[in-house]
Amino acid sequence: MSIELKMPALSPTMEEGTLAKWLVKEGDTVKSGDILAEIETDKATMEFEAVDEGVIGKLLVAEGTEGVKVGTVIAVIGGEGEAVVPAQAGTGGGEKPASAPAPVAAAPAERPAPAPRKADPAVPAGTNMKMSTVREALRDAMAEEMRRDSRVFVMGEEVAEYQGAYKVTQGLLEEFGPQRVIDTPITEYGFAGIGTGAAMGGLRPVIEFMTFNFAMQAIDHIINSAAKTNYMSGGQMRCPVVFRGPNGAASRVGAQHSQNYGPWYASVPGLVVIAPYDAADAKGLLKAAIRCEDPVVFLENELVYGRSFELPELDDHVLPIGKARIMREGKDVTIVSYSIGVGFALEAAELLAAEGIEAEVLDLRTLRPLDKEAVLTSLAKTNRLVVAEEGWPQCSIASEVMAICMEEGFDHLDAPVLRVCDEDVPLPYAANLEKAAIIDAARIAAAVRKVCYR
Amino acid sequence: MAKKPTAAPAAKAAAATEETFALRSLQEAHAANKRYAASDEELLHFYEQMVLIRRFEEKAGQLYGLGLIGGFCHLYIGQEAVAVGLQSALESGKDSVITGYRDHGHMLAYGIDPKVIMAELTGRAAGISRGKGGSMHMFSTEHKFYGGHGIVGAQVPLGAGLAFAHKYRGDGGVCMAYFGDGAANQGQVYEAFNMASLWKLPIVFVVENNGYAMGTAVKRGSAETEFYRRGTAFRIPGMDVNGMDVLEVRAAANIALDYVRAGNGPVLMELNTYRYRGHSMSDPAKYRSREEVQEMRDKHDPIEGAKAELLARGVAEDRIKEIDKRIRSIVAESADFAENSPEPDMTDLYTDVLVESY
Numbered sequence: 095m096s097i098e099l100k101m102p103a104l105s106p107t108m109e110e111g112t113l114a115k116w117l118v119k120e121g122d123t124v125k126s127g128d129i130l131a132e133i134e135t136d137k138a139t140m141e142f143e144a145v146d147e148g149v150i151g152k153l154l155v156a157e158g159t160e161g162v163k164v165g166t167v168i169a170v171i172g173g174e175g176e177a178v179v180p181a182q183a184g185t186g187g188g189e190k191p192a193s194a195p196a197p198v199a200a201a202p203a204e205r206p207a208p209a210p211r212k213a214d215p216a217v218p219a220g221t222n223m224k225m226s227t228v229r230e231a232l233r234d235a236m237a238e239e240m241r242r243d244s245r246v247f248v249m250g251e252e253v254a255e256y257q258g259a260y261k262v263t264q265g266l267l268e269e270f271g272p273q274r275v276i277d278t279p280i281t282e283y284g285f286a287g288i289g290t291g292a293a294m295g296g297l298r299p300v301i302e303f304m305t306f307n308f309a310m311q312a313i314d315h316i317i318n319s320a321a322k323t324n325y326m327s328g329g330q331m332r333c334p335v336v337f338r339g340p341n342g343a344a345s346r347v348g349a350q351h352s353q354n355y356g357p358w359y360a361s362v363p364g365l366v367v368i369a370p371y372d373a374a375d376a377k378g379l380l381k382a383a384i385r386c387e388d389p390v391v392f393l394e395n396e397l398v399y400g401r402s403f404e405l406p407e408l409d410d411h412v413l414p415i416g417k418a419r420i421m422r423e424g425k426d427v428t429i430v431s432y433s434i435g436v437g438f439a440l441e442a443a444e445l446l447a448a449e450g451i452e453a454e455v456l457d458l459r460t461l462r463p464l465d466k467e468a469v470l471t472s473l474a475k476t477n478r479l480v481v482a483e484e485g486w487p488q489c490s491i492a493s494e495v496m497a498i499c500m501e502e503g504f505d506h507l508d509a510p511v512l513r514v515c516d517e518d519v520p521l522p523y524a525a526n527l528e529k530a531a532i533i534d535a536a537r538i539a540a541a542v543r544k545v546c547y548r
Numbered sequence: 549m550a551k552k553p554t555a556a557p558a559a560k561a562a563a564a565t566e567e568t569f570a571l572r573s574l575q576e577a578h579a580a581n582k583r584y585a586a587s588d589e590e591l592l593h594f595y596e597q598m599v600l601i602r603r604f605e606e607k608a609g610q611l612y613g614l615g616l617i618g619g620f621c622h623l624y625i626g627q628e629a630v631a632v633g634l635q636s637a638l639e640s641g642k643d644s645v646i647t648g649y650r651d652h653g654h655m656l657a658y659g660i661d662p663k664v665i666m667a668e669l670t671g672r673a674a675g676i677s678r679g680k681g682g683s684m685h686m687f688s689t690e691h692k693f694y695g696g697h698g699i700v701g702a703q704v705p706l707g708a709g710l711a712f713a714h715k716y717r718g719d720g721g722v723c724m725a726y727f728g729d730g731a732a733n734q735g736q737v738y739e740a741f742n743m744a745s746l747w748k749l750p751i752v753f754v755v756e757n758n759g760y761a762m763g764t765a766v767k768r769g770s771a772e773t774e775f776y777r778r779g780t781a782f783r784i785p786g787m788d789v790n791g792m793d794v795l796e797v798r799a800a801a802n803i804a805l806d807y808v809r810a811g812n813g814p815v816l817m818e819l820n821t822y823r824y825r826g827h828s829m830s831d832p833a834k835y836r837s838r839e840e841v842q843e844m845r846d847k848h849d850p851i852e853g854a855k856a857e858l859l860a861r862g863v864a865e866d867r868i869k870e871i872d873k874r875i876r877s878i879v880a881e882s883a884d885f886a887e888n889s890p891e892p893d894m895t896d897l898y899t900d901v902l903v904e905s906y
Contacts, residue, residue, distance in 0.1 A: 247716065273716070279746070284705050284739025291709020294694050295644065297716060299709075318699050319706055326685040328678030329900035331694065363901050387903035416906030463906050 097146050099169040101155075101162045104133060104140045106345045107396060111135045112160045113168060122150045124171065131157075131168075136229070136400045137261045148172050207401035208440035210372060210457075211422040216413050217374070217406045226405035228398050231373035232262050232338075235380035236300060238410070240270050243298060246384055247274040249289055250302030250339075259304045260340060260399055286312030286337070290319045290389075293335035298384060303339035306355045306393060313358075320389035321364030336383045338392035341369070342434060342484050343532055345397065349520035354485030356432070359391040360461040360494070366415055367462040369393040371436035373403040375459055378413030386415060393461075395434045416460045418468035424454035427478040427542050430469055430495050432458040435482045441535035442482070446542055453542055461491055469495060470503045477508040478545040482538045487515035509545040514538045574785045574815060575776070577803050584633075584798035588863050594636065594794045595854045596871045598628040601653045602851055603879045604662055605825075608652065608669055608683075612829045616887060617669045620698075621683045624653035626824040629850035630756055631657040633797025634724060634819075637805055642719065644692040646707040647726035649684035650756075651696050654726065658691045662878060666886035674889040678896060692721075701727060701734030704753065708740040711751035711814075722750045722808050730761025732775050741782040741814070748813035752804050753779070755818045756791065762827040763835045779816035791819030792848040795857075822848070 101111065112134040118124060124144045131142045148171035155168040162168065213219070226234075240246045247270075252259045254267040254277040267275040278285040282303065289301035303309040309316065320333045343352040359367045366388050370376045376394070383390040405411075421436060422443050431439040436457045443453040456472050458465060473479050479499055481492035492513035499511045517531040586594065605623040612621050624631070627650075635645065635657040647654050655665050660676070668675030669683050676686050677696075686696040694710060697703040707725025714721040731737060732755050744751050755775040759766055766773050776786030785807070789800040797819065804815040822844045826833040833841075855868060 279739075279742060281739040281742065283736045284708075284743055287702065287705025287736060287740065288709040288712055288743060291646070291694075291706035291711075292713045292716070293709070294706065295710040295713030297713045314699055314702060315705070319697070319702055323687075323695070324903060325900045326677060326681040327687040327689075327695070327900075328676070328680050329903075330677065330689050331687045332903055334903075366902070366906070414906070415904075460906070463902075 096151060097148065097171045098167045099130070099171060101164050101166045101168050102133070102142060103164045104135045105137050106347055107400070108135045108164060110161050110163045113155050113157055113162050114139060116153055116157045118150050120150050120153055124148065124150060137259075144171070146171055207372075207398075207403060208437040208444070209403055210419075210440070212420050214374060214413075214419055216378070216417070217408070217411070222407040223404040224407050225402045226373045226377075227400055227402050228373045228376045228394070229260070229262055229400060231377035231405055232380055232394065233264055233266065235377045236263070236384070237266060237269060239381055239384040240266070240274060245296065245298040246300065247276065247297065248300045248302060249276040249278055249285060251278055251280055251304050253277060253302050258302075260396060262394075262399070263302065282308050282311040283315065286315040287319065289335050289337075290315045290333060293320070293333045293389070294323065294331055298334055300336045300338060300384060303337065305344075305351060305396070306339050306341040307351050307353055309337065309339070309355070316359070316365070316389070316391065317362050321362050324388070325364055332387055333389045334387050336380075336390045336392055338380070338383075339394060340396040340399070341393035342395050343397075343516070343521055343528075346523060346525065346528060348523045352521035354433075354483070356393055356461050356485060357490045357494070359393075360464070360491060361489075362462075364389070365462060366390040366460070367393065368415065368460050369433040370459055371398065371421075371433055371457055373401075373405045374411070375413060375419070375457070377405060378411045379415065379459065381410075381412045382415050385412070393433060398434055398437070416463045416465060418465035419457045419459055420454060420468075420472070421457045422453070422455040424452035424476065426452045426476055427480065427546055428454045428456055428469075428472040428476045429480050429482055429538060429542065430456045430458060430472075431482040432461060432491065433484065435484045435533065438484070438533055438535045438538055439482045442538035442542065445535060445539045449548070451542060451546055451548065458491070464494065464498075466498050466502065469498055470506075473499060473503045474506045477506055479507075479511045480538060480541045480545055481511065481513045482533055483513065483515045484533050485516055487513060487518055490515055509547065512541045512545055514541045571780055571783065571785045574787050574803055574807055578787055578789065578800050582799060583793070583795040584802065586795055586798070588858070588861055591795070591854060591858055591861075592863065592867065592871070594632050594798075595851065595858060595868070596875065597632045597657055598794065598851045598854065599872060599875045600662070600878065601628045601631070601656050603875050604656060604666070604882070605652060607879050607883050608666070609825065609829065611666075611670065611883060611886070617683065618671065619682055620649065621669065621829045622650040622827065623823070623825045623829070624650055626844065626849075627756060627758060627791065627821045628653060629794040629797050630754075630791045630819045630821050633794040634754060634801045636798055637801035638722070638724065640691065642692075642721045644694060644710045644714070644721060644723045645726070646694040646697070646703045646710060646723065648700065648703055648728060648731060649696070649698050650728070651684065651686055655686055655688065655693065658688065658693055660688055660691060660693075662882040663885040666882040667889050670886040671891065672886060672889045673892040673896070674885070679892040680896065680900070701731040701737050703727060704731065704734075704737045705740040707753075708744045708749055708751055711744065711749035712747070714750050715747070720809070722752060722805060724752045724754060726754045726756055728761065729755060729757040729759070729766050729770065729775060730764070732778065733761070733770060738782070741779060741784055741816075744814045745779075745782040745784050748811060750808050750811075751814045752801075752808055753784070753814060753816045755816070756821055757818055758821050758823045760823070760827065760835065763831065763833075765835065774818070776816055776818035779814070784814050784816045787815065787817045789817055789819050791821035792850045792853065794850055794854055
């Protein structure tokens with residue numbers, strides 16, 4: 095009986111990968127534990143091991159094929175002594191020359207990331223654009239700033255030799271060397287303190303947390319040491335440090351690894367808190383954060399790292415901190431969001447457009463200082479507002495935006511402001527429960543219909 | 549068979565001896581040359597600095613009692629020889645210092661104007677932190693004094709960060725990071741030890757062991773009460789130093805700094821000292837006997853010790869009296885200044901939250 099070998103999922107967020115290399119050929123006998131192939135995920139190159147014994151029949155996906163979806167049949171193993179059944183399986187179809195493995199056409203890349211529909215006015219009109227993932231944009235931002243200023247260095251767990259747990263620091267060690275790209279032991283409290291102290295001592299540290307969940311161990315230095323020192327010293331002692339890393343729910347990693355800390359840090363005077371959505375903002379704002387004289391918490395999102403967006407081809411793409419951005423213009427209602435929530439909001443706007451509701455999507459981009467003016471200006475235009483936030487509802491950015499609308503935008507409101515947040519529970523593991531706990535476009539669209547009385 | 553020794557354990561034992569030697573070598577060097585050979589003028593200077601700290605702190609205690617100083621106020625009385633002895637060994641403008649909340653003495657040891665320190669204690673605009681930091685949060689980046697930190701132990705990784713910056717820039721500076729016997733039980737201290745040793749950072753870790761973590765005697769809170777040994781697990785050599793004798797402190801500091809400046813990585817110094825007052829102004833210090841305090845004051849006081857030595861050397865008593873008199877007037881002046889200078893302007897409430905405008 096033949097066994098189908100399927101493209102494996104090798105990370106919590108992997109949806110597709112590159113079949114980099116076959117290490118077996120048709121006709122080879124393999125046993126459990128033999129390495130069959132090398133597969134590149136968005137994070138790393140992984141070895142794919144055999145679990146079953148048998149003879150390699152057909153290799154259905156050629157090496158070098160990119161964008162192979164998880165679950166695609168990539169080869170067939172025949173039982174011992176069995177004739178190999180030429181495969182019908184596989185997404186590439188059956189008719190192909192028997193002599194060579196037929197490459198499977200790369201599956202269409204994951205559905206395109208919901209992209210802004212309105213150009214960022216901060217980018218000069220007519221600028222050439224190229225496609226870039228958020229991951230590459232962040233790396234390029236760090237590399238450019240490191241080239242520009244020798245005081246900038248990157249420190250964190252697995253940032254150097256491993257090339258970044260999420261590959262965000264890929265290639266930096268090679269270019270800048272171990273003096274400026276520094277692997278730490280697993281010791282968040284300690285290296286957050288060292289980074290903060292180095293900033294007090296005049297350097298420009300970029301401190302990576304593997305995820306912001308682990309920064310809970312270090313939050314004392316972020317708040318008590320970094321955020322408050324300039325004030326406590328009467329402006330004498332600055333602390334230009336950047337704390338960055340993925341924030342928010344990832345995928346199926348359970349409650350301790352899935353939390354949005356945006357509201358926590360955004361409540362602290364003395365910090366700048368940035369949470370970009372697309373590649374252009376990730377790059378332009380990380381560069382701004384590194385140059386900034388104040389301590390910055392820079393919240394990324396693992397699920398967005400691999401998404402591709404247009405990125406302006408500028409020598410020095412730096413964006414202003416503290417300015418929200420209209421991602422899509424609309425006249426009927428405003429959806430305020432940030433980080434991954436912007437993607438859901440843009441999807442919702444698309445759904446709503448089909449129903450005749452023109453939603454304006456406002457990406458806050460910076461959570462502190464919060465661009466109140468942009469929120470109120472959009473509210474004055476649409477008179478209805480929904481906040482979408484991938485995070486808990488209580489004491490959230492959503493509650494803050496609602497308070498601003500009540501305090502300063504009441505006269506413009508034609509309906510109560512609603513918020514769409516994650517469910518008020520620790521994030522569950524089970525796929526169905528996790529899905530039910532996290533915001534999505536449908537829920538945002540439903541809230542918009544409510545405030546539009548539709 | 550079992551009796552036959554194999555080569556491997558012997559080699560391991562030899563390595564262990566070597567390591568033990570390395571970790572104790574500074575202590576041995578210190579034991580061999582305990583006291584710094586100060587000139588009369590140097591010793592007079594140390595005496596003057598210690599008297600300044602003592603009188604300043606006594607005055608601060610008084611002003612606290614009068615309600616002119618608020619909040620938490622931790623006095624350095626009894627510990628003067630530590631800051632004076634250690635800081636006298638640093639190169640000003642090159643080396644950096646960071647400490648916890650018991651920080652007045654370290655500021656004064658830098659020669660920072662007592663007026664701006666006292667004015668900070670009374671929360672006035674002329675204070676070194678413009679009245680916005682208070683007793684626990686004073687800084688002087690001009691002197692490379694980086695505070696003034698209120699969270700117990702936090703200054704230790706911050707100090708390692710300052711040392712990291714010295715090394716990164718290659719400016720030849722060393723960071724001296726002070727913390728107490730209480731802070732020595734915080735986990736982040738050991739995270740900092742590990743990285744400082746791993747990366748050979750130029751830092752001297754200084755445990756000011758005054759015997760009590762607030763109200764908890766060292767032996768009630770610490771499984772290992774010999775703090776200088778606590779670097780062993782990180783291959784950081786330790787030194788056990790009498791913190792009540794300014795010349796012993798200075799001699800030990802020289803040994804530690806030579807070792808660190810040579811690129812060998814950190815040193816852990818334990819300075820055995822004593823605070824005569826409570827942990828803070830509101831601590832009645834009922835956890836120890838009057839006799840214990842009196843014994844330290846009578847037999848180990850760093851200022852009396854220095855004075856006795858000066859007299860024994862034949863330094864004229866008048867010179868000592870002249871110093872005492874001058875310090876009293878400096879401290880009185882600083883108290884007047886602190887009491888009479890204006891509070892911060894209301895607009896200062898909103899300044900210095902962030903450096904830039906967004």
